[in-house]
Amino acid sequence: MASISTPSFLGSLSVFPSQDETTHIGTSFPDKSVQLSQILRAPNSDELIKDLAILTSQRCVVWFRDQDLTIEDQRELGRRMGELSGKPKTSTLHKHPVSENTPELGGDILVISSVSGISRVGVRDDIRASNGWHADITFEPVPSDYAILKMHTLPPVGGDTLWASGYEAYDRLSPAFRKFLEGLTAVHDGNYFIDYAKTQGIEIQDNRGSPENIGTTNLTAVHPVIRTNPVTGFKSIFVNRSFTTRIVELTPDESDNVLQYLYRHIAENHDLQVRFKWNKNDIAIWDNRSAFHTATNDYEGHREGNRVVSIGEKPFFDPNSKSRREALGIRV
Ligand SMILES: O=C(O)CCC(=O)C(=O)O
Ligand SMILES: [Fe+2]
Numbered sequence: 202m203a204s205i206s207t208p209s210f211l212g213s214l215s216v217f218p219s220q221d222e223t224t225h226i227g228t229s230f231p232d233k234s235v236q237l238s239q240i241l242r243a244p245n246s247d248e249l250i251k252d253l254a255i256l257t258s259q260r261c262v263v264w265f266r267d268q269d270l271t272i273e274d275q276r277e278l279g280r281r282m283g284e285l286s287g288k289p290k291t292s293t294l295h296k297h298p299v300s301e302n303t304p305e306l307g308g309d310i311l312v313i314s315s316v317s318g319i320s321r322v323g324v325r326d327d328i329r330a331s332n333g334w335h336a337d338i339t340f341e342p343v344p345s346d347y348a349i350l351k352m353h354t355l356p357p358v359g360g361d362t363l364w365a366s367g368y369e370a371y372d373r374l375s376p377a378f379r380k381f382l383e384g385l386t387a388v389h390d391g392n393y394f395i396d397y398a399k400t401q402g403i404e405i406q407d408n409r410g411s412p413e414n415i416g417t418t419n420l421t422a423v424h425p426v427i428r429t430n431p432v433t434g435f436k437s438i439f440v441n442r443s444f445t446t447r448i449v450e451l452t453p454d455e456s457d458n459v460l461q462y463l464y465r466h467i468a469e470n471h472d473l474q475v476r477f478k479w480n481k482n483d484i485a486i487w488d489n490r491s492a493f494h495t496a497t498n499d500y501e502g503h504r505e506g507n508r509v510v511s512i513g514e515k516p517f518f519d520p521n522s523k524s525r526r527e528a529l530g531i532r533v
Pocket of ligand 1: 313337348350360361362494495496497508
């Protein structure tokens with residue numbers, strides 16, 4: 202398959218040194234003099250943050266090295282990226298259903314930790330590392346647009362994170378299979394968090410960043426299998442192994458087989474993935490509408506970071522939208 206490298210949209214961020222880490226996914230700002238805290242306070246901060254949202258949506262994930270961003274700044278960035286790129290006014294920051302165990306940081310910060318908390322909950326079996334591929338909180342009726350993760354504690358070796366492009370995964374399917382998937386919807390189920398909350402004796406958080414993300418007894422939602430990203434206009438596959446359990450319009454057997462195919466398609470095409478090696482205080486920002494990610498549990502020792510997940514729009518499929526390759530003129 203021919204692939205032509207297309208320069209990323211940088212807009213006002215082009216004043217900072219950056220590099221695309223692979224052809225299809227991931228752009229980094231390797232110079233630690235580029236600080237998100239300064240971008241937040243720049244005179245043209247609205248323009249810079251909007252362009253950061255567009256870049257993140259186009260490239261699926263971006264990284265900044267050795268950041269001094271505080272927790273409060275991380276929340277502000279999470280809020281403004283979505284607001285400046287057009288999300289509904291009713292969408293704010295997500296409060297994870299089982300975030301009660303981190304009260305010192307507030308319900309809208311999720312601690313990603315090797316020591317405690319949810320980051321290893323719900324891995325259904327650990328024989329294959331690829332079982333961990335997911336997009337965050339897709340069991341919510343109004344799921345996430347962006348996530349911002351800052352890692353402050355790392356093991357001596359290991360613990361990389363991988364991301365995969367849902368746009369490129371869509372573009373690799375045959376036209377007939379794309380068309381078949383475009384009419385379908387799928388159930389996303391996060392009820393294992395309810396079971397986890399029971400075992401930990403904690404309450405499920407209600408009012409989770411949108412008037413529609415309410416209720417504590419049934420964490421499920423139905424979303425289109427192919428979703429249009431409103432920031433880029435590109436189509437993406439929107440099912441993931443951690444939460445998607447069933448394609449509604451198919452028989453259970455058909456659904457299982459189609460979902461398994463799509464999960465393998467995402468996990469086994471390493472040319473639509475990128476792997477990031479963390480250093481202390483690095484930040485990753487990704488678009489949960491069009492990218493999947495997975496941690497690597499290959500390390501010993503303490504690994505911990507803080508994550509802000511913002512709520513975007515209700516997922517939709519626009520039949521007039523284009524695929525990324527179509528829109529950018531990349532040969533399929
Ligand atoms: O620990 C990681 O590398 C990623 C964890 C994760 O899935 C997340 O922060 O959403
Ligand atoms: Fe995640």
